Amino acid sequence: MVRIRLRRVGSRNQASYRVVIADKEKPRDGRFLEIVGHYNPRTEPSTVVLKDDRIFYWLSVGAQPTEAVDRLFKQTELWARYERFKAGENVDELVEEGNKVYDARVTDPRTNPPANQ
Numbered sequence: 001m002v003r004i005r006l007r008r009v010g011s012r013n014q015a016s017y018r019v020v021i022a023d024k025e026k027p028r029d030g031r032f033l034e035i036v037g038h039y040n041p042r043t044e045p046s047t048v049v050l051k052d053d054r055i056f057y058w059l060s061v062g063a064q065p066t067e068a069v070d071r072l073f074k075q076t077e078l079w080a081r082y083e084r085f086k087a088g089e090n091v092d093e094l095v096e097e098g099n100k101v102y103d104a105r106v107t108d109p110r111t112n113p114p115a116n117q
Contacts, residue, residue, distance in 0.1 A: 004058060004065040006039065007032060016040040019050060019069060021058050034058075039072060045105050048076050052098040056085050076101055 001024040006017040008029060019037035026032070036058070037050035050072075059065075059082060065073060073079050081094045 002033070002058070002061075002063040004036070004055065004063050004069050006066070006068055014042065016042065019072070021063060048072055048105065049102045050076065050078065050098065052078065052081060052095045053091050056082055056091065056094075060086075076105075 002021060003024050004019065004021055005028075007020045007022070008015055009018055010016045017039045018035050019039060020032040021034045021036060022030070022032040034054065036054045037048070039049075040047040055078065073082075076098070078098065081098060085091060085094055
């Protein structure tokens with residue numbers, strides 16, 4: 001079974017996470033199929049950036065999110081956009097809407113550098 005889960009990166013006491021697609025039996029920081037985003041809980045508010053189009057694809061082929069990733073999806077309203085995707089809305093519009101949600105969460109430029117750097 002394929003899971004959407006968090007993979008810990010960063011040094012000791014300064015953890016951040018990548019959101020990855022991985023086989024259920026693999027270790028937490030082991031092999032994975034694809035990186036679909038990142039999450040940094042140490043910023044205020046926490047930084048969450050996801051590739052909505054790839055997550056929609058993996059959910060449509062049966063990937064299951066873990067409980068932690070499910071909470072991230074609810075924070076960023078990804079589940080609502082996924083339901084609209086299943087109803088037939090254009091993926092590009094949903095991705096653009098998701099990017100606006102992720103950009104709105106960035107408040108402090110010292111902890112959240114611009115994406116174009």
